[in-house]
Amino acid sequence: MLGIFFNKTLKISLLFTTLIVASTISTAVNAQETPQIFGDMKIGHKFNPDPFTVRGMSGGSVSGKRIAGRRDTLTGPCQGFFDRKPDHTLELTDKFEYLKLQIQSPEDTTLVIKGPGGSWCNDDFEGKNPGIVGEWLPGTYQIWIGSYNKNKYLPYTLQITEVK
Known part of the structure; x- marks a missing residue:
């Protein structure tokens, strides 16, 4: 249990360091409010802002096959x-x-996403970035963002949009 706490604390510490460095190097690209970090989200139709964004750090020590309960998905x-x-x-x-x-x-x-109807995985949806698009049922979805190397942590931004 201490290992899980330590990993999440390490990831948050790495993320804050990355965000501080990035914010001092770059200027604001748009006026959208700052995305939350490692947050839970609740959205319905015509949510605002669209795209909705949240940031985090990918990675860990558990394989994607173990999280999803299978090797491949559609x-x-x-x-x-x-x-x-x-x-x-x-x-x-x-x-x-x-x-x-x-x-x-x-x-x-x-x-890896688990929710109503099963689990879904993706790699390289657009370039090297994963994503999933399509019809989604109401309900609760658990979302994991991973890295290819065990215990390698990478900053990311998750974007959700209903605009085609």
Whole structure:
């Protein structure tokens, strides 16, 4: 249990260091409010802002196959390494005919989502960034963001949009 706490504390510490360095180097690109970190999300139709963003640090020591309970899904392979607990929980209050969830990271990351109807994995949805797009049922989804190397932690931004 102490290891899980330490890993999450280390990831948060690394993320804050990365964010501080990035904010001192770069200027603001847009006026959108600062994304939350490792947050739980609850959204319904016509959520605002769109895209909704949240930041975190990928990685851990548990294989994607173990998290998802399978090697592959229809949306892609279950590769990489993750924390035991999800990085985010997403509650959808409505059914979405179209919803896109995508990760942006400076390095190659992976994705596992568990929710109503099963589990989904992805790698390289757009370039080296994972994502999943399609119809989503209402309910609670657990989201893990992983790295290819065990215990390698990478900063990321998760974006959710209902705009095609």
